Amino acid sequence: xxxxxxxxxxxxxxxxxxxxxxxxxxxxxxxxxxxxxxxxxxxxxxxxxxxxxxxxxxxxxxxxxxxxxxxxxxxxxxxxxxxxxxxxxxxxxxxxxxxxxxxxxxxxxxxxxxxxxxxxxxxxxxxxxxxxxxxxxxxxxxxxxxxxxxxxxxxxxxxxxxxxxxxxxxxxxxxxx
Amino acid sequence: xxxxxxxxxxxxxxxxxxxxxxxxxxxxxxxxxxxxxxxxxxxxxxxxxxxxxxxxxxxxxxxxxxxxxxxxxxxxxxxxxxxxxxxxxxxxxxxxxxxxxxxxxxxxxxxxxxxxxxxxxxxxxxxxxxxxxxxxxxxxxxxxxxxxxxxxxxxxxxxxxxxxxxxxxxxxxxxxxxxxxxxxxxxxxxxxxxxxxxxxxxxxxxxxxxxxxxxxxxxxxxxxxxxxxxxxxxxxxxxxxxxxxxxxxxxxxxxxxxxxxxxxxxxxxxxxxxxxxxxxxxxxxxxxxxxxxxxxxxxxxxxxxxxxxxxxxxxxxxxxxxxxxxxxxxxxxxxxxxxxxxxxxxxxxxxxxxxxxxxxxxxxxxxxxxxxxxxxxxxxxxxxxxxxxxxxxxxxxxxxxxxxxxxxxxxxxx
Numbered sequence: 001x002x003x004x005x006x007x008x009x010x011x012x013x014x015x016x017x018x019x020x021x022x023x024x025x026x027x028x029x030x031x032x033x034x035x036x037x038x039x040x041x042x043x044x045x046x047x048x049x050x051x052x053x054x055x056x057x058x059x060x061x062x063x064x065x066x067x068x069x070x071x072x073x074x075x076x077x078x079x080x081x082x083x084x085x086x087x088x089x090x091x092x093x094x095x096x097x098x099x100x101x102x103x104x105x106x107x108x109x110x111x112x113x114x115x116x117x118x119x120x121x122x123x124x125x126x127x128x129x130x131x132x133x134x135x136x137x138x139x140x141x142x143x144x145x146x147x148x149x150x151x152x153x154x155x156x157x158x159x160x161x162x163x164x165x166x167x168x169x170x171x172x173x174x175x176x177x
Numbered sequence: 178x179x180x181x182x183x184x185x186x187x188x189x190x191x192x193x194x195x196x197x198x199x200x201x202x203x204x205x206x207x208x209x210x211x212x213x214x215x216x217x218x219x220x221x222x223x224x225x226x227x228x229x230x231x232x233x234x235x236x237x238x239x240x241x242x243x244x245x246x247x248x249x250x251x252x253x254x255x256x257x258x259x260x261x262x263x264x265x266x267x268x269x270x271x272x273x274x275x276x277x278x279x280x281x282x283x284x285x286x287x288x289x290x291x292x293x294x295x296x297x298x299x300x301x302x303x304x305x306x307x308x309x310x311x312x313x314x315x316x317x318x319x320x321x322x323x324x325x326x327x328x329x330x331x332x333x334x335x336x337x338x339x340x341x342x343x344x345x346x347x348x349x350x351x352x353x354x355x356x357x358x359x360x361x362x363x364x365x366x367x368x369x370x371x372x373x374x375x376x377x378x379x380x381x382x383x384x385x386x387x388x389x390x391x392x393x394x395x396x397x398x399x400x401x402x403x404x405x406x407x408x409x410x411x412x413x414x415x416x417x418x419x420x421x422x423x424x425x426x427x428x429x430x431x432x433x434x435x436x437x438x439x440x441x442x443x444x445x446x447x448x449x450x451x452x453x454x455x456x457x458x459x460x461x462x463x464x465x466x467x468x469x470x471x472x473x474x475x476x477x478x479x480x481x482x483x484x485x486x487x488x489x490x491x492x493x494x495x496x497x498x499x500x501x502x503x504x505x506x507x508x509x510x511x512x513x514x515x516x517x518x519x520x521x522x523x524x525x526x527x528x529x530x531x532x533x534x535x536x537x538x539x540x541x542x543x544x545x546x547x548x549x550x551x552x553x554x555x556x557x558x559x560x561x562x563x564x565x566x567x568x569x570x571x572x573x574x575x576x577x578x579x580x581x582x583x584x585x586x587x588x589x590x591x
Binding site for chain 1: 203525526527528529532533535536543544545552558559583587588589
């Protein structure tokens with residue numbers, strides 16, 4: 001049963017019950033949706049980006065506890081970060097949830113420092129099928145940031161309204177019979 | 178509640194036939210309740226496939242050497258065996274495919290593709306698996322046919338009276354399942370096929386969830402096409418059967434082209450073999466067909482009535498114990514069903530329930546079960562499904578309940 005407790009740590013259950021930043025932004029710079037065709041988890045992530053940093057972020061949608069808690073913790077972790085820092089955070093997070101071996105104690109400590117409370121998702125590694133749940137919102141975030149950059153490059157003087165981001169199919173579909 | 182004496186079922190003896198049941202999951206005995214996804218395999222099936230590879234491993238279709246002749250005759254013997262088993266009039270009505278999905282695609286593309294015209298209607302039930310929905314979309318888009326929905330009742334079955342309202346003069350095809358992979362409902366195929374016939378329409382039946390539990394007689398059912406998979410029937414993956422009425426198959430153009438399905442070939446053109454060969458291009462899944470034959474032989478030596486009574490007892494027990502848990506809802510009918518129970522837990526996403534069960538060695542399926550239209554009809558995005566086989570036990574039900582209760586504690590929904 002300890003594997004289950006490792007997966008559903010208190011912090012995760014708490015963020016699932018009371019997700020942070022659980023709203024769509026009114027005037028996002030970028031927005032994208034992520035959907036897991038396997039189980040119907042679907043989230044939209046919207047961001048405001050200014051001077052290369054995430055100044056505001058929100059998410060909406062529905063899904064399992066792992067996906068919702070991950071989305072919630074992601075929004076608190078990346079707020080204020082630069083785009084490069086957000087991407088680096090995702091790489092570290094992906095490594096942790098996929099159980100990528102970390103070199104030595106010093107490196108392990110460094111990863112924990114960088115990830116902060118996101119380390120709570122280390123238990124996902126024991127349940128590989130749930131990796132897609134944990135990373136769903138993150139993929140949507142990356143797509144939203146890409147949209148923000150593209151929009152920035154395309155037009156300085158765009159009038160209101162934002163195109164919804166492309167559907168982000170996470171690491172392939174594997175519907176089975 | 179039936180007062181008939183249940184025929185005896187020696188579950189421990191059956192369990193000894195299935196090597197996978199020795200497996201430990203996360204340090205616990207496995208409680209395999211995902212049989213609707215795929216069934217476990219008994220030793221005789223595995224031995225039959227190994228025997229092919231070890232002693233008569235050769236290609237089929239009348240090679241000139243002995244091993245090839247053995248392979249061919251064993252392969253064709255399975256065709257005859259399956260034809261008898263499902264009540265087909267003629268072995269030529271049994272086409273081997275790679276599974277139910279490819280069988281349904283074969284019908285949609287070859288039969289549908291040649292017989293449908295713009296404005297023709299294809300009626301599809303609301304509770305179909307995607308494999309009996311999407312192939313029809315693909316052909317309808319190409320040809321300009323119209324898809325019409327056949328709704329299910331509140332109780333989760335198909336009412337023939339409802340079918341009468343939906344099936345009309347333009348209907349050419351009715352696509353229905355024999356048993357629902359989500360609700361377990363046994364659909365009144367016989368009545369619906371009769372209504373279809375009255376309108377000159379053809380019934381295409383997805384029998385994947387039926388053959389593991391019911392005795393199926395396609396002639397008696399009046400199905401024009403009937404598809405099922407070996408792997409849900411305790412056989413190997415990679416083999417399925419399309420039963421097609423002889424006259425329908427004979428009128429159908431080829432599906433895939435290549436060796437084995439031709440009569441003669443010049444560079445510019447070819448002529449085609451009669452069915453079933455016409456629809457079996459290339460080297461077939463020979464070992465898998467041998468395995469399917471062994472699976473059919475294996476279940477045939479069971480008292481299937483007793484096997485079904487055992488499964489029903491477990492499904493009913495699981496349903497009752499699940500419904501006794503506050504916030505747990507079971508979906509689908511409580512009678513005229515077989516093999517499974519689908520449920521949701523208030524406040525806990527099915528994926529999380531599934532993981533809580535996985536943590537104690539219980540295998541279930543959580544998600545939309547390749548039946549998104551049905552999920553929408555039920556008003557949910559996903560459910561949990563526990564599906565049973567004759568080797569499951571009351572201990573498996575105990576584990577299922579314990580897992581759900583553990584999830585409720587963990588998520589604080591007491």
